[in-house]
Amino acid sequence: NMSTVNKTAHEFDKQRLEALLNRRFFYAPAFEIYGGVAGLYDYGPPGSSLQANIISEWRKHFIVEEHMLELDTTIMTPAPVFETSGHVARFADWMVKDTKTGDVLRADHLVKNVLEARVAGDKEARGVAAQPKEDDKDKKKKKKTAKAAAVQLADEVVKEYESILAQLDNYSGPELGELCRKHAIKNPDTDNEVTEPVQFNLMFASSIGPTGQHPGFLRPETAQGHFLNFSRLLDFNNGRVPFASAQIGRSFRNEISPRAGLLRVREFTMAEIEHYVDPEDKRHERFADVRDTVLVLLDRHVQSEGSTEVKHMSVGEAVDKGIIANETLGYFIARIYQYLVKIGINPSRLRFRQHMANEMAHYATDCWDAEIHNSTGWTECVGCADRAAYDLSVHSKKTGHPLVVRQALKEPIVTEKEAAEFNKKVFGKTFKGDAATVQKIVESMDEPQLLKLKGELAQGSATITSEDGKEFTLTPEALTIERKTFKQSIREFTPNVIEPSFGLGRILYTLLEHSFWSREQDVERGVLSLPPLVAPTKVLIVPLSAREEFTPLVQEVCKSSPFQGRPPYGLHVLHLIPLAS
């Protein structure tokens, strides 16, 4: 009887969930029999299916419904591309080393772990939080994070810590180093001091070709593959914006010390959209469809004040009030919300947080993260950034290849201005080898200079001087200056890019957390209630015995199943698991 199911009878137990996921091979550490490698995971059959279904729905929700242009570009990328994009110089995290053991820690994570532990210890000392349970499970868990001694802190210290934690992503490397010194932050595993933060580039490096002379990187995002193909995509879309390209694929980040399961990994599947839009018109034609979608927003002003208080607001209102910068950004934030809720993310554990100024990636002008709450706190699962014209501009400048839109103007822009007309014959005769130089000087004049020259010519002649000090005398026979009408019928511009970027592994893991509960009568009986849309197993045909006589019968049932032959993508329709074997 469904009405009696109580999914909240037991508190969420992460270890119980992880044991289930491991036992059923949703995923497991890669190279486990070789001792594993931090931050690398393999998906087993149910994990692969769940991922495939999440991707399939993503493709439908975004690529098909929004008529996006799909791409599949390479992971291996020659170094010059990431030099231009800024990743070689700036795609880095700050790391510190334990001064005695040499262990490497990510600086911001160190500060976060230690200060959070102190705040928790303070709460414990004040009797606000429950005493930690003294069973083995908790001891084991605690070892992995900073030690939380139950020490009461001064009120102003607690306030300072909380303020630091609220704007942690806003600190530079040197600032993180200063925080470590000021607050005596040490490596919690060893209690040793740590070095000053140094930058570590997160891209995996390799080399292309047999001679070793072409350095390359594994892409840390799929985006550059979109931008480099912009001209071809624009042609494909008949030269018009807005349009979007989309790509689902693997990316790589050589994380400093990945520890959080699927939430921070070195190799992951992303889904990225690059939506190209006129910088002067960021409206979206289907914005009305999402205007009333109510979101939970945490804007940058609130965070800068050291607070994490959210606002509930419709997308329409947020755009109207300028909290979300434009309709297109708002449209995608709403579509991201719809997608996440559709595949089973609990909307009450989903918020959109705006990046603070220092936190933003080097290419972004505005950015909102879809953060999903889970047992580790709030986790960024989707970024939605306005990259402006950054990428297209830098690649165009570097390669000399124009990455622009040329738009026929409905109403040509008519302007009047002074223009010089040269009598080539006289000009050539008069100035000979210097003719081109003289013409260039005149052509580079602005309106006031041309008007002055026009006046002088009307009086008989004018003298101009070249950069190297040579003087030339101009006459009305050599050139005339007249007011002319110009009609501009083409407008050329570099489009801006709105980029929704999805970390599918993080979404998959938080979805599993949101879907897990234990039966009221038996806490050991864990359940994953995944929406049918993404559930890896939809039909289970279970023979009562493993006896061979059953095999042909089971096969017949399989073939006759109404699901056979048209399963959703990646679905294992039938699992033949005998009850007794």
Next chain:
Amino acid sequence: NMSTVNKTAHEFDKQRLEALLNRRFFYAPAFEIYGGVAGLYDYGPPGSSLQANIISEWRKHFIVEEHMLELDTTIMTPAPVFETSGHVARFADWMVKDTKTGDVLRADHLVKNVLEARVAGDKEARGVAAQPKEDDKDKKKKKKTAKAAAVQLADEVVKEYESILAQLDNYSGPELGELCRKHAIKNPDTDNEVTEPVQFNLMFASSIGPTGQHPGFLRPETAQGHFLNFSRLLDFNNGRVPFASAQIGRSFRNEISPRAGLLRVREFTMAEIEHYVDPEDKRHERFADVRDTVLVLLDRHVQSEGSTEVKHMSVGEAVDKGIIANETLGYFIARIYQYLVKIGINPSRLRFRQHMANEMAHYATDCWDAEIHNSTGWTECVGCADRAAYDLSVHSKKTGHPLVVRQALKEPIVTEKEAAEFNKKVFGKTFKGDAATVQKIVESMDEPQLLKLKGELAQGSATITSEDGKEFTLTPEALTIERKTFKQSIREFTPNVIEPSFGLGRILYTLLEHSFWSREQDVERGVLSLPPLVAPTKVLIVPLSAREEFTPLVQEVCKSSPFQGRPPYGLHVLHLIPLAS
């Protein structure tokens, strides 16, 4: 009128096809605006769709229909895995350098290009082949391959060249070097001599983690990811074989000098199956379903004789005659055939070629390639190898982790043999610190030694000697030897692996060649007749004008289309391309 369509009115024109694929952005060189990188390609919207449909059908044909266990494992792999698998030592090609320019060439490709050109030149001189057309197109084309001077060769030289070409894949590096010297093979681009062949490992190297102390490689195949998860997969399948794992994903090979478009690339999408089977029983339960499938076979004996004459034969007959080693290999070869034909490969341009002894990958014991004919000749598109127990054995040995199947025997195996039983008390008292040593000596005895010892004990006592020369006297009080009955009810074995491995990019490209033709009345009007199953565009809604008033109407038609909402995976159902814009 369909009945009047003549698809063979014009000869296949590769340049026309390539221009079409480039113009419509099926695929293009990656990083084109940066000058490109050999062997790296990006797929545009129609190419991505076609690839997604090919993958979707593959998933249905293999994973769903055969109930395979899907995996998604990491690309980045720590070095020890490929040291064990043999790839660090042996996954290499032979390369030579131009002695003057330093240009790098693949040794086997050099020999092939030069000898094929000489044979063609001979045919031309004999008037067998048509004179080459003297238009620009052909000149340009010829530049890329070896020069084909119209020189007649002695009959025995032609025969020797043809014999070398037929078994080209059979030569080692030193043998290729000898061929270059013996037949004066030089770099056709420069006419310079080349160096002796040296090995170049084809794996891209990188390093994992911030300290640079963990070398890693990008996988050159997905297979190792399957093998390392074997225990988990076996558990998932309730401990029973046969079963198969399957994975679709990116792999990387740092090819020496990739030149053949999508046919030889440095990054590619593979689909691999690892089918685990009892080495003593390689029958397949659904073999009867494919027994009558007729294939075109080119076995290794024919090739060793320098011939390329094929046999037409049913899979059943080929297995019965031992041409194909076993039912499981035969079953998969037939299923590969069915899949390729289903997605549109021309069956008359498809053959299965068995690898020769020296050609086989280091792990394989038998291997058949599905070769598809295209404008460059016969191209390996699918490999179907029997890897035997190689991979599971080496990983198990290296890691100490058992990668075996434990099978309950239906009839326990009952054996009788002599067995020693120790009287622990007496034994300990008699031998003290040496008790364990003495026991080990006895336990390591074989049947005849035990019988001899038994006889001596029956006479009162026996003396045995340890490795370091110490003597011990055994008595009937310390141990007895008796004939006992043993019942073995579990059989333990390392399964063999049959591996069908698909290069999806090669299949995609040859499919495009097989699908391309020009209209009889107008050679410029190229057509791609792809089967609806994989065609990237199935419905096209075309407004008669780009005028804005049409937009809502078109959107309404899109939404009402019977295809909307349930497109096959990856399909761009609707392309809104105005006829006039």
